[in-house]
Amino acid sequence: MCVRASAYKTAPPQLGVLSKEQVDKFHRDGFLVLEKFASPEECAALQKRMDQLLQDFDPQTVSIFSTKNQAATTDNYFLRSASDIGFFFEDKAFDEAGQLRQAKELSINKVGHALHDLDPVFRQFSRSAAVCNVMRSLGYARPLPVQSMYIFKQPSIGGEVVPHQDSSFIHTSPLSCVGLWWALEDCTKDNGCLWAMPGIHKDGLKRRFTLGPGGKVSFDAPQPAYDLSQFVPLECPAGTLVLLQGENVHYSAENTSPVSRHSYSMHLVESAPGVTWSADNWAQRAPENPWQPLY
Template sequence: MPDTIRNQLERDGYVILEDFLSRAECDELLDAGRDLARNLPSKHQRTIFTSVDGEKKQMKEDYFMKSNDKISYFFEDSALDANGDIVVDPKFCLNKIGHALHLLHPIFRCYTYSERVKTVCRELGFRVPCVAQSMYIYKNPGVGGEVIPHQDITYLHTEPIPPIGFWIALEDATIQNSCLWVVRGSHKSGVHRRLVRSPDKDGNIIMVYDKPNPIYPESSFLPLPVCKGTCILIHGNVVHKSAHNRSDMSRHAYTFHIIEKQNNKYSPDNWLQEGENAPFQNVYTTPQIV
C-alpha cells in the first residue's frame, strides 16, 4: 500500500509536505505579515499572548475571546512594560496576529482556500472541510516566546473527527530559531485535557482547564526542521511545542485549522465559536480572492 498523506497522518500524527508554497508565494505572505506589523494598535489595546504565564489573563479578556471575526494583534510578553509601552524594536514586538485572517485579508484568504489546500483535504477524506481560525506567527529573534507542549484539540475540540492544522513555514525553521517539535504517535493516546467555558457564570474567568497540564518527557520530542515553503499537517491530538527563539533569525509561519462539518460535533465549550461575522466556510466551495 502506498504511503499516502492520510496513512502518514494516521501513523505519525503529522505529515511534512515540502514545497507546498514557492519562495515567491512565501515572500508575498511575509510582506503581508510585515505590512500588518506596521499598523500596531494603540497602547490601551495591546494584549500579550503567552502559553505560559499570561494565559489566565487572556481567558478573561474580551479582546482575545472576541477575536474570531477580527484581525487582532497579540504581543510578546517581553515586548511590553507594565504600562503597555513597547520596550523592544517595534518590528519585533508581535507574537501573532489572528484569528480571522482567512476571512478578512485577501492575500491570506487566497492561500487558505487555494486548490492545493482543497487537494490535501480530499486526500485526507474530508467531506465538508471548514476553516475555523487562522494565525500569522512571528516568532521574532530574541523575543519569540515558548509554546508549551499541547494538543490543538485542547482548544478546538471536535468529535469524533479531530481538527487538522496546516502550519506553513514562511522562512526556514531550524532548531536554532525554534522549529516545531512533536511526539510522534501521541495522537493515539486520546485527548489529554480541554479548555472549556467556566461553569461559574458570575466569575471573571471565562475559560478553565478541566485537568492539569500533563508533563511530557523531553526525550519523547522529535524536532521538525523544515525549509521555507514547507507545510506541516498537524493532527489535532498530536502533542507538539516550540521553544523560545533565542537566535538572531526570525521564524515566521502562517497556520490555520480545518474542521470536518459533516457528522462531527464542534464543542459549544470551545473558546472560539462560529458566528454571523465568522462563519466556518467550506474549503471546497469558497472561492479565492485574488
C-alpha cells in the same frame, strides 16, 4: 529516542494531492512534513502583506499573548479575534515601566485568528486548490477553517509554546481537528522549530480549554507531563507544510537566536452532518457571521 528528523519528511505533493503512503504516514505518526509546498513567491507575499497589516495597527489596542499560561491572560480582545484580526504582543515585549522594549514590528507574538476569512491575501492562500486537495486526501467532506495565525517567533524574545494538542482548543464531536502549519522562513532548533512526538495522538485527548460563564476560559485538567526526549525536531526550509493531527502533541522552544522564524498556520475541522462544533470552545461565531467551508 534518537531519530533523524529527515525520516519524517516526504516529497512535496503535486497540487496538494497526498499519496496513500503519505496519508498512512500522517495517521501513523500524527504529523507529516511536506517540503516545497509553498513557493518562495507565496511565502514572500504573505510576509509582505503582514508587514502592511503591522504598519496600520495601533499598539494601544492590542493584547499580550501568553504561550505558557493562556487561561490566566485571555481577555475579551482575544475572544473577539475569532471573528476579527487581532494583534498579540510577546510576554517579554514590555519593560518594567510598561513600555515596548523595541519597535512594534519586533514585539508582536502573533496575529489571528480570522486572517483566512477577512484578509484577501491570506484568504486566497488558505483556500487554494492545493489546500483543498490536502483536505480531500485526508478524507474531509466539508472542511471548515475556524482559526488562522501568523506567528513571528521574534529574535531573542520569541516565546516558548509548551507541549499541547490542538484538539484541546478546537474541539468537535467526534474529534476532527487538523492543523496546517507553513514555514515562511527556515526553521531550525536555534530559532524555535516545531518538535512533535510520533504516535502520541493514539493515546487520545488529555485536556480541554473551554469557555465558561461570563466569558471565562480555563483548562479542565492539569498540564500533562511529557518526556521531551521523545520528541523529534521538525527542522525545515521555508515553504514547508507540516500537517498536525489534532491529538498530536507538539511544542516549540523559545527563539534565543538573532533570526526570526515566521510561520502561518490554519486549523480546520470536519463540518459534515454527524460532526458537532463544541459549544464551549473558546472560539465562537455569531449566526450572522458563520465560518465558511473550504469546499
